[in-house]
Amino acid sequence: MIATTQTNSSGEVMYDINCNTSYIFQVTNPDYDPASSTVEKVKSGRTSVVIELDPIEVIVTETEVILKNIYFEFNKSNITEQGATELDKLVKVMKDYPTMEILVKSHTDSKGTSAYNLNLSNQRAQSTVQYLISKGIAKERLSGKGLGFTEPKIDCKENCTDEQDAQNRRSEFLIVKK
Structure with missing residues (x-):
């Protein structure tokens, strides 16, 4: 009950x-x-x-909305419970700034081929955008781009620890228009 x-x-x-x-x-x-x-x-x-x-720890700068990291599980693009909690904060920010437009940049770890990682990161960006749309944010205010392993948070190449790989599997939220 x-x-x-x-x-x-x-x-x-x-x-x-x-x-x-x-x-x-x-x-x-x-x-x-x-x-x-x-x-x-x-x-x-x-x-x-x-x-x-x-x-709630949300920092809105001139160029991005900074949340706690939105991590993804290895080889997956679904939004985790932790990710949903953080994305709900972005929903609140976007409702507080009704003209704000966001570019979701999603990243992968170093495992897999470049083509595979690019595809996976695109799926992660789209999952993130779809989640935000499902919470009432207009799709015209959102765009997503997968970058694979081209912009790692921790540049460890092939010798990454599990923790470093987890930190590289993330999404970032750039402000296109405030």
Whole structure:
């Protein structure tokens, strides 16, 4: 069962809960990253849960919108849960700037051929653009370009660690028009 409620002015809410039942509390606020906390089975008495929210970290410069990195899994172009959370921040920025146009630049790691990586990065750019469109951003305000491994964040060529490869599989958001 999902219950939705608002907190009081102090950010507090009270719930009656069933003993011996686990609960997951999810907290959202438009200006903050969402967060959640699990409350394990309580035998009796009261329990208190504190969930702190971090302010959304979005930096809008003259040339780009900077989010936490949107990473992709190896050999895939689908939007991950982490990616969706970050892209939702871009949706908010684009709604706050209704004339802003964005170029999504997607990249791959060094594995695979240049042609394969270019195709994969194009798929990642299009997945990102499609996600933004699905959230209400007009397609005329978005474009996407795959760059393969031509502009790595970490230039490690064929000797990349798994972490370096993960950092190179990313999307960036350039402002075409503010």
